[in-house]
Amino acid sequence: MLDRVLIVSFFCTALVLAAAPYEAQLDDRGVITFGGELDGMYAHVGTHGPGWSYASAGSGAAKTERVADRLEGVLPMPPNCAGDLLYTMALGASGPAAEIVCSEAFTERTTIEGAYLCFFLPAKALAGKRASLPHGKAVKAMPVGEESPGLSGPAAAFTVELDHNRSLVIACDTTDHVLVQNNRQYGNDTFEVRFLFWPKGQVFPGMALRRVFRVAVIPTTEIGAMIEAMNPPIEFDAEKPYALLRDQGQISVMDERGEMASINLAVHGLGWSYASQGEANAQASGSNRFRTIQGALAVPDSGGGLMEYVEQVSAQPGGALDLQYRLHFPEAAALNGYQLSVQGKLSTYSGASVDLLTADGEKTVRIGTALGEKFPFRGEVTRVHVGPDDPRGFEISVDEATYLLIQDNRGWGGDTMEFRFCFLRDESGGRVTAGETVNRRFGFRLNGPMQLILNESGTSSKTDTGDWVPFVMPWDQAPVDVSFLNHKPAGTFGFVTRRGDRFVFTDSGEEIRFWGTCFSAGANFPSHTESEKIAARLAKFGVNIVRTHHADAPWAERHFFPDSVDHTREFDPENLDRFDYLMHCLKREGIYVYLDQLVHRHFKTGDGVDAVDELPAAAKPYSNFDPKLIALQKEFSRALWTHVNPYTGLAYRDDPAxxxxxxxxxxxxxxxxxxxxxxxxxxxxxxxxxxxxxxxxLPEGDIDFTVPTDPMMRFFIHVQHAYYQEMRTFLRDEVGVRVPLTGSNWSRNAALLTALDHEDFTDSHAYQNHPGKDGSFGNKAMVDGRRTIMDSLGFQRVAGKPFFVSEWDEPWPSEWRAELPLWMAAVAAFQGWNGLTVYTYRHTVKTPVDSISGAFETFNDPARFGLFANAALIYRRGDVQTGPDRVSVTIPEAQAASAATPTPWSAVAFHGLSDRFAFQTVVGKPSAASGKTVSFDSDELAGGDQRRSDTGEIRRNIPKGIVVVDTARSQAVQGRLADGGQLRTADLTATSASVFGAIVVSSLSDAPIRDSERLLLTAVGRAENASFAYNITRNKKQSAGSGPILVDLIEARIALRTERTDLVVIPVTAAGKRLAALSTQYVDGQLTFSIGRGSNTIFYMIESDQHR
Incomplete structure (x- = not known):
């Protein structure tokens, strides 16, 4: 009998849920206890302070009072926190469920690890039962021992299966972080389900949250309905305009083409240092119709000043937004201003008129199609209407006249027109007093309909993977073998050295190109057996270099330094042995090593450095100039480079691998x-x-190094160059390192290029759809854009030096990541770059793995590593020719060394350049050998919608989202395959209905495709873990899902032009097993066949009978 009612007793101080199978009551502490079938289950509020100090209502320390139908409590915060936690608890009924209404607030500003409502479940009764976090992690069995349940993440509920096809459900009206903890490891025989109210960070008076929970034992088949009743699904069409409220309170106005406008709070510290709302510590609560965000934004360079804010956002009829802000400064702070910033993308609003309602009446200004007046308007307004005649135009209203500054951000390298509603603006530097508060109300609407997403994590979006198939790539096997590209062992032809803008071997003079991956953190320390298998697998995929990375990171499962000592000045013997053997195995397979030095080292007390507890990872940027920190780097480098690897018999400085x-x-x-x-x-x-x-x-007073000036930038170049020179001289002259050396390795600005002038090579990093701090990412296919990450990478390619890309990737869970490996390889070959390592292979060596476990783990991702063999052939073999005429993008020395130093994003000459021409950067006056030159601020070479490399081997159709690579030995079509229709190269014709993917065929011999007797065809689409879920806008992971990895098979009709009549097509599994040959036809010099369904693989060997 599952029906039950809630009976409120007026003769006691508790509310009792009576009748089978369970009951619940609220006691005078604010603790809800359950009886009957749920005997031993209870719930109460709790909070952790720094160092995990703890306070909870269950301790009895709170002062409580019953007020009407609720209990109100005042709980002292943990000992190392300030103030009290105010909470209310109410117990009621909703149908068959007990309903708990809980609120939490704070009396003083303090720092916490978190505040929660915690449910404690009897471990003995539920051990071994299957549990889940709907909209979160997949189903896991609750542990029998003391191990972790492994359930944590954004979720709207916790469920655990009971008997007779019933489940216990604890559902919440808001999706937020839920942690399931096994308290038996702390001596408490419970499982704790912790629903987060407030995350780690600062809280302050006035911050309050109210949440509703329902607890029920119901048929397992009714779980979804119960959760949906508390979190109604949001109807959403990504093809139509919508406003997205993010968790810190900033708002993006989007359509199918991307962001049109944004709304966010911002603060300018003195010297115009800047912080925007996306950097705030904040918490959101509410529904998709009304939401409250409470947070605090640091005032830059103010010594700890904060702007606290409460933002209330409500949906209005017709898709409009009502925005109410309360801004409060608890302490005085010096600043240049604070404001609400509304930015319109110039790609949407260039040329639009802007109607303004001022005290003097209507006024109209126009957004120019090119940069003109940087500040088209200054003055008080109550309404702004941008693009009145455009359906994508928008209107902003404010409840009282507010000073508006319209700023054309093209004047600062941006791409927006900013409407800055200034609550304070002082050009020379102003000040807010302690307690200063501003209340302001804005309205925002589009001219046309606008959908509203006020809770981006509240509803998940799952790809329909009903017809996708499992495809798990084993960690220790390879489906193909292109290891013939490697000479073995590495170092056979001498050391790698630099000759002009190439890497060559000292003995043979032969040029070497590197194609590889990074080993991160624990991946640098596998067992001996694992090292042998990993190295062999990499070689088969065409890898000939590995970059060691994060080997000094204390958070890694293994790292260079012993955990047991209070310094970082010695190696852990076991881990060093593992590292040595891995290096030996890589060398044996013909794989070279790019040896990182300082990456994530956390200095310890025994290292003898100042402010050790406050230094960031790698002591950035202090390790560029502090003598003690530099001495520690030298000590580490000497120890590593002079260490003799017992498996090679060589010190690393003497090993040409x-x-x-x-x-x-x-x-x-x-x-x-x-x-x-x-x-x-x-x-x-x-x-x-x-x-x-x-x-x-220089001016008197303390120098603020956060606000660069022209002299300061020249000084920074001097300091940076001096550090590089000191390290270079030490490594060359004292340690005896012979290989090419470089300094910092990312494209940031031309000042850094100037500092790198005397280094052997330059290096850079770039990512498509890199996840942000909050886990959100762009999820935009690069094939649809006019700029690529290869444009910004090439900024760091300096004339006369080799160029290496030690990090590149389109991280999971971007849906479109299969677009990058082949494209990157082709462009790198066209540009004549000298080496690349994808970031990363793995961060661990734990096995087995049947799912994608992290954003950067490529080793088992079909959409990335599945294309690695073909990509290696394209790049290492030179299938794509290097561009014959290299363009030089020039940056004057004075400009490079100024506070306005160009960046890859502000220097428009680089935008789109990699599609059409090989190019390099020249700082200063170009030489006579520089060829065609173009100024960094000229867009004359950007190209249109149809782009073609000057060799003709790489082509783009931007409107259709298609990239084509067309060479004699490798040919590929990729992107939005179904939209591209029949796609052709010289020898490959592909017709596919698949949404997105890459199809590539490469000769496995020196012969061109049409004459080759052995070819590799790879066809990869999208790939996801089973049960994976995005948030509703598909720009953040909501559930990582679980194994197996699923692939959206590319179904295509293939026609391959070939002179050979004896070719067969053999599907090959992820583990390398050869399946039955496909049905083929050979007509008029073309071999035709279909791939996809049935074979259930991404790999196909095309070979003559003699190779079978």
Whole structure:
């Protein structure tokens, strides 16, 4: 009998849920206890302070009072926190469920690890039962021992199966983080289900959240209906305009082409340093009709000043937004201003008129099609209407006259027109007083209909994978073998050295191109058996270089340094042995090594450095100039390079299999700010001494290194160059390192290029759809865009030097990541780049793995590593020719060394350039050998919708989202295959109804495709874990899902032009098993066949009978 009723007793202080199978009551502490079938289950509020100090209503420490139908409590915060946690609990009924209404608030500003409503379940009764977090992780069995349940993530409910096809369900009206914890490891025989109210960070007075929970034992088949009743699904069409409210409160207005406009709070610190709402510590609550965001945004360079805000967003009829803001400064702070910033993309609104309602009446300005007046309007307004005649135009209203600054951000390298509603603006520097508060109400609407998504994580979006098939790539096997590309062992022809803009071998003089991957963190330390299998697998996929990375990271499962000591000045013997054997195995398979040095090292007390507890990873950027930190780097490098690998018998400095080295990863003076004492003071002294030597006078008072000036940028170049020179001289002259060396390895600005002038090569990193701090990502296919990450990578390719790309990727879960491996290989070959390593292979060596376990884990991703063999052939073999005439993009030395130093994103000459021409960057005056030159601020070479490399081998159709690679030995079509119709290269014709993917065929001999007796055809579409889910806008992972990996098979009709009449097509599984040959026809010089369904693979060998 499952029916039950809630009976409220007026004769006691508790509410009792009576009748079988369970009951519940609320006691005078605010603890809800359950009886009957749920005997031993209880719930209460709790909070953790720093160091995981704890306070809960269950302790009895709270002062409580019953008010009407609820209990109100005042709970002292944990000992190392300030103030109290105010909470209310109410117990009621909703149909068959007990309904709990809980609210939490704070009395003082303090730092917490988290605040929650916690449900405690009897472990003995539920051990071994299957549990899940709907809209979150997949089903897991609750542990029998003390191990972790492995359930954590965004979710709207927790469920656990009981008997007789029934389940216990705890559902919430909001999707947020839920953690399931096994408390037996802490001596408590319970499983704790912790529903997060407030995350780690600062909380302050006035922050309050209210959540509703329902608890029921119901038939398992009714779980979905119960959760949906509390979280109604959002009807959403991504092809129509919509406004997306993000969790910190910023709003993006989107359509199928991308972002049209954005709304966010922002603060300018002194010197116009900047912080926007996306950087705030905030928490959101509510529904998709009304939502409250409470947060705090640091005032830049103010010594800890905060702007606290409460933002209430409500949906209005017709798809309009009502926005109410309360902004509060608890302490005085110096700043240039704070504002609500509304930015319209110039790609949408260029040329539009803007109607303004001012105190003097209507006024109209126009958004120029090119940069003109940087500030088209300044003055008070109550309404702004952008593009009144455009359905995508928008109107903003404000409840009282507010100073508006319209700013054309093209003047600062941007692509928006900004409508800045200023609550304070002081050009020379102003100040807010302690307690200053602003209340303002805005309205926002599009001219046309607009959908509203106020809870981006509240509803999941799942790809229909009903006809996808499992495809798990084993960690220790390869389906194909192109290891013939490698000479073995690595180092056979001497050390790698630099000759002009190429890498060559010292003994043979032969040029070498590197195609490979990175090993990150624990992946650098496999067992001996694992090392042998990993190295052999990599070689079969065409890899000839591995970059070691994060081997110094303390968070890795294994790393270089012993955990048991208080310093980082010695190696862990076991881990070093594992590293040595891995290097030996790679060398044996013909795989070279790019040896990273300083990446993520966390210095310890015993290292003897200042402010050790406050130093960030790798002590960035202080490790560029502090003598003690540089000495520790030298000590580490000497120890590693002079260490004799017992398996090769060589010190690393004497092993020609070690190919390249960088001093420090993503570490520079220009983009990472110096603020920490005593380092800042020491740098200031050095700055003043340098300035005196240059005859310059610096302003009095403390130097703010977060606000660069022209002299400061020149000084940073001096400091950066001095660090590189010191490391270079030490490694060359004292340690005896012979391989090419470089400094920092990312494309940031031309000032960094100037500092790298004397290094052997340059290096860069770039990603398509890189996830942000909150896990969100663009999820935009690069084939649809006019700019590519190859454009920005090439910014770092300096004339006269080899160029390496040590990190590139389109991370999971971007749907479109199959677009990048072949395209990157083709463009790199066309550009004449000298090496690439995808980021990354793995961060661990744990096996087996049947799912994609992280954004950057490529080793078992069909959409990335599945294309690696063909990509290796395209790049390493030179199937794509290097462009014959290299364009030089010129940047004047003075411009490069200024505060307005060009970046890959602001320098428009690079935008679209990689599609058409090989290019390089020249800082200063180009030489006579520089060929065609173009200024960094000219877009004359960008190209249109149809683009073609000047060799004719790479073609793009941007409107249809198609990329074609067409060479004698490798030919590929990729992108939006169904939209492309019949796609052709010289020898390959493919017709496919698949949404997205890549189809490539490569000769496995020196012969061209039409004469080759052995070819590899790979066809890859989208790939996801089973049960994977995005949020509703598909720009954030909501559930990682579980194994197996599923692939959207490319179904296509293939016609291959060939002179051979004896070819057969053999599907090959992920493990390398050969299946039955496909049915083929050979007519008029073409071999035709169909791929996809039935074979259930992405790999096909096309070969003559003699190879079978």
């Amino acid at each position: 070690i190919a390249l080295m960088e001093y420090a990863n993503e570490n520079d003076m220009f983009t990472q700010k110096v603020t920490l004492e005593p380092y800042r003071t020491r740098l200031e002294a050095r700055y003043r001494a340098w300035a005196r030597g240059k005859g310059m006078t």
